[in-house]
Amino acid sequence: xxxxxxxxxxxxxxxxxxxxxxxxxxxxxxxxxxxxxxxxxxxxxxxxxxxxxxxxxxxxxxxxxxxxxxxxxxxxxxxxxxxxxxxxxxxxxxxxxxxxxxxxxxxxxxxxxxxxxxxxxxxxxxxxxxxxxxxxxxxxxxxxxxxxxxxxxxxxxxxxxxxxxxxxxxxxxxxxxxxxxxxxx
Amino acid sequence: xxxxxxxxxxxxxxxxxxxxxxxxxxxxxxxxxxxxxxxxxxxxxxxxxxxxxxxxxxxxxxxxxxxxxxxxxxxxxxxxxxxxxxxxxxxxxxxxxxxxxxxxxxxxxxxxxxxxxxxxxxxxxxxxxxxxxxxxxxxxxxxxxxxxxxxxxxxxxxxxxxxxxxxxxxxxxxxxxxxxxxxxxxxxxxxxxxxxxxxxxxxxxxxxxxxxxxxxxxxxxxxxxxxxxxxxxxxxxxxxxxxxxxxxxxxxxxxxxxxxxxxxxxxxxxxxxxxxxxxxxxxxxxxxxxxxxxxxxxxxxxxxxxxxxxxxxxxxxxxxxxxxxxxxxxxxxxxxxxxxxxxxxxxxxxxxxxxxxxxxxxxxxxxxxxxxxxxxxxxxxxxxxxxxxxxxxxxxxxxxxxxxxxx
Amino acid sequence: xxxxxxxxxxxxxxxxxxxxxxxxxxxxxxxxxxxxxxxxxxxxxxxxxxxxxxxxxxxxxxxxxxxxxxxxxxxxxxxxxxxxxxxxxxxxxxxxxxxxxxxxxx
Numbered sequence: 052x053x054x055x056x057x058x059x060x061x062x063x064x065x066x067x068x069x070x071x072x073x074x075x076x077x078x079x080x081x082x083x084x085x086x087x088x089x090x091x092x093x094x095x096x097x098x099x100x101x102x103x104x105x106x107x108x109x110x111x112x113x114x115x116x117x118x119x120x121x122x123x124x125x126x127x128x129x130x131x132x133x134x135x136x137x138x139x140x141x142x143x144x145x146x147x148x149x150x151x152x153x154x155x156x157x158x159x160x161x162x163x164x165x166x167x168x169x170x171x172x173x174x175x176x177x178x179x180x181x182x183x184x185x186x187x188x189x190x191x192x193x194x195x196x197x198x199x200x201x202x203x204x205x206x207x208x209x210x211x212x213x214x215x216x217x218x219x220x221x222x223x224x225x226x227x228x229x230x231x232x233x234x235x236x
Numbered sequence: 237x238x239x240x241x242x243x244x245x246x247x248x249x250x251x252x253x254x255x256x257x258x259x260x261x262x263x264x265x266x267x268x269x270x271x272x273x274x275x276x277x278x279x280x281x282x283x284x285x286x287x288x289x290x291x292x293x294x295x296x297x298x299x300x301x302x303x304x305x306x307x308x309x310x311x312x313x314x315x316x317x318x319x320x321x322x323x324x325x326x327x328x329x330x331x332x333x334x335x336x337x338x339x340x341x342x343x344x345x346x347x348x349x350x351x352x353x354x355x356x357x358x359x360x361x362x363x364x365x366x367x368x369x370x371x372x373x374x375x376x377x378x379x380x381x382x383x384x385x386x387x388x389x390x391x392x393x394x395x396x397x398x399x400x401x402x403x404x405x406x407x408x409x410x411x412x413x414x415x416x417x418x419x420x421x422x423x424x425x426x427x428x429x430x431x432x433x434x435x436x437x438x439x440x441x442x443x444x445x446x447x448x449x450x451x452x453x454x455x456x457x458x459x460x461x462x463x464x465x466x467x468x469x470x471x472x473x474x475x476x477x478x479x480x481x482x483x484x485x486x487x488x489x490x491x492x493x494x495x496x497x498x499x500x501x502x503x504x505x506x507x508x509x510x511x512x513x514x515x516x517x518x519x520x521x522x523x524x525x526x527x528x529x530x531x532x533x534x535x536x537x538x539x540x541x542x543x544x545x546x547x548x549x550x551x552x553x554x555x556x557x558x559x560x561x562x563x564x565x566x567x568x569x570x571x572x573x574x575x576x577x578x579x580x581x582x583x584x585x586x587x588x589x590x591x592x593x594x595x596x597x598x599x600x601x602x603x604x605x606x607x608x609x610x611x612x613x614x615x616x617x618x619x620x621x622x623x624x625x626x627x628x629x630x631x632x633x634x635x636x637x638x639x640x641x642x643x
Numbered sequence: 644x645x646x647x648x649x650x651x652x653x654x655x656x657x658x659x660x661x662x663x664x665x666x667x668x669x670x671x672x673x674x675x676x677x678x679x680x681x682x683x684x685x686x687x688x689x690x691x692x693x694x695x696x697x698x699x700x701x702x703x704x705x706x707x708x709x710x711x712x713x714x715x716x717x718x719x720x721x722x723x724x725x726x727x728x729x730x731x732x733x734x735x736x737x738x739x740x741x742x743x744x745x746x747x748x749x
Contacts, residue, residue: 074425078255081427090424116523117612348655456658468649469656
């Protein structure tokens with residue numbers, strides 16, 4: 052990442068943990084001495100409604116408090132959100148996407164010129180958590196292309212955020228996603 | 237040299253650097269100053285402050301009486317009582333909750349009680365909105381409280397620490413409201429350096445030099461005052477509020493020295509040689525205005541920002557001094573005063589301040605970010621361009637500009 | 644008399660002297676005064692409890708009624724502070740308190 056500020060938007064649905072994921076990434080960066088800001092674009096919170104959460108990471112204090120219009124990285128929890136927010140058109144560099152297969156990715160992101168990180172997050176999160184709450188899984192995939200924060204710090208924060216028992220299975224999901232995610236150029 | 241000293245001061249004082257929302261930062265500050273009584277009622281976007289405090293109390297990290305009351309009216313009433321008995325108290329609210337508290341706001345200041353309250357501002361119903369603006373805070377403007385408006389989570393943390401010193405100072409004895417942007421700060425995670433509590437407590441020793449309810453030496457608080465007395469007693473309080481400015485500045489100076497910070501009652505950003513100045517308050521307006529000033533400077537416009545940090549008492553002289561050499565000024569309001577000549581409330585304050593100093597300037601009233609309507613740094617950059625245009629033509633709007641309103 | 648200025652008054656309108664309401668002689672507000680019939684009074688203390696002022700005095704003053712009943716206590720009215728509200732007369736279970744019109748402003 053050449054820019055001084057890296058802008059990431061998480062796209063999810065209410066209840067999938069997009070806001071928490073954004074906060075974990077910001078906190079991981081802060082723990083490593085960077086500057087960061089993370090904030091959600093709230094509607095009145097409703098389970099299932101589309102949610103955006105923004106993260107800015109920087110080596111300098113972050114002044115701007117505006118929504119991210121052109122993210123460097125979009126983390127997409129659900130392929131059906133792509134069109135809701137016009138994600139392929141506004142994303143500058145990477146789309147990290149939860150999809151059922153590489154074929155599906157090729158199909159839904161045919162118009163995107165940047166790099167795609169594909170992970171089957173529903174499968175991985177269901178395996179480890181027993182339900183398709185994909186936020187920690189998506190963080191594992193994101194870490195493939197985000198070098199400002201490291202896997203260990205994020206694992207630490209996942210454990211702190213979710214507590215001992217839930218934290219452990221979330222870390223497992225995170226680690227598996229980190230291993231399984233594929234970068235498709 | 238000064239910077240190096242400040243850095244070494246902070247190295248000793250800072251316990252850890254955490255990623256906190258402004259709400260959590262408020263809770264951490266309350267924990268650090270060691271309060272006796274917390275009474276609050278949940279309301280968006282304030283709730284996470286008192287959730288965090290409830291957690292601290294439950295874990296034994298804060299040794300305070302936590303009163304989960306049945307309404308905001310009761311929340312403030314409970315801390316009024318506790319404060320009258322000499323307790324160090326805290327409450328927090330927003331929006332309809334602050335409105336419901338409204339009559340007690342006047343009681344708290346009228347009784348000269350050093351209460352500290354955090355308010356992440358939110359739009360008022362109707363229509364129902366949970367989103368941020370400053371209407372609730374603006375409506376509390378005339379209730380006689382000292383009002384600080386912070387612009388970052390760090391500043392929220394630091395301001396609450398300062399607020400206890402200010403409120404309890406025997407030259408002041410007034411409640412202090414520390415407000416900030418609902419959601420755009422209350423729910424934004426950002427870095428906060430929290431201090432070792434021993435240092436915070438050293439800075440905020442309990443100041444009990446006031447009359448308190450004590451059965452061993454009975455006094456009466458809250459009696460009726462007939463018209464022969466009410467006016468004088470009210471004047472005492474408004475006089476104290478006005479005079480508190482010098483004490484607030486003094487405590488800012490002490491805080492800066494102690495904690496290695498650089499706070500003032502207004503914040504000036506690239507103002508010294510600025511032709512075009514945006515006057516702002518709160519986090520989103522100020523942050524985006526600063527970002528826009530940077531962009532405008534890159535494109536050759538001499539742009540600057542003055543952020544109002546102390547809102548009541550109003551920093552009249554400081555503000556006039558900061559803007560007296562500017563060519564054109566705009567005041568960004570995130571609240572409304574409906575039916576007034578201009579609808580931007582702080583615009584009117586700025587005009588009054590200029591009038592009191594005999595300074596005449598082109599000043600534009602701008603309303604933006606109502607109910608958290610998206611504000612972009614580019615909106616503010618466009619404002620600088622507009623101000624440049626006004627300077628060239630000598631013509632500028634004589635009514636409030638409602639930015640982003642669909643017409 | 645020179646009245647106190649805003650600088651002289653206690654902060655916040657606090658009343659710093661305990662019990663100084665005693666100095667406010669509200670007895671002049673009355674249009675009717677309660678009068679206790681000491682022979683009918685059964686010393687039940689209800690008037691003393693109900694008086695909002697409080698202007699019922701409970702005195703350690705022995706009294707023997709016409710019928711020969713002996714009491715250690717006597718209830719009297721503090722006419723300096725009684726506002727004449729009549730609650731005592733209303734509450735008295737034996738109708739031993741009568742409200743009597745003040746003549747010439749009490």
